[in-house]
Amino acid sequence: MSLDLTGTTQYGGKNGVISLQPDGNSSGQLASFSVGPDGVLTGSFSNGTSLALGQVVLATFDNPNGLVNLGNNAYA
Incomplete structure (x- = not known):
């Protein structure tokens, strides 16, 4: 029995989720985040990319x- 892995690709990083649509960036971990005046949470990753994570x-x-x-944080 022989195993041929030619043509296979690994997109995930250590403990990461496999991306089905790779964007050419290396894997990165969330290094920091900030909240803008409009409530947008922006994450900065260890590979140098930034991404909007959500909005408050x-x-x-x-x-x-x-x-x-x-x-429970509810007001009337």
């Missing part, structure tokens, strides 16, 4: 003292 919904109230705390 922000709101401004004319009368914040008029909010009633319902508990």
Whole structure:
């Protein structure tokens, strides 16, 4: 029995998820993140790339003292 691995490719990194659409970048780990004034969380990775990870919904109230705390981070 012989095993021929010609033509196979490894896209995942150590403990990483295999990417089905490689972008040419080497694997990287999240090194830091920041939150912008618009609530966008941007991750900076050890391979030099940055990526928007998500967004925190922000709101401004004319009368914040008029909010009633319902508990569990819920307000009315």
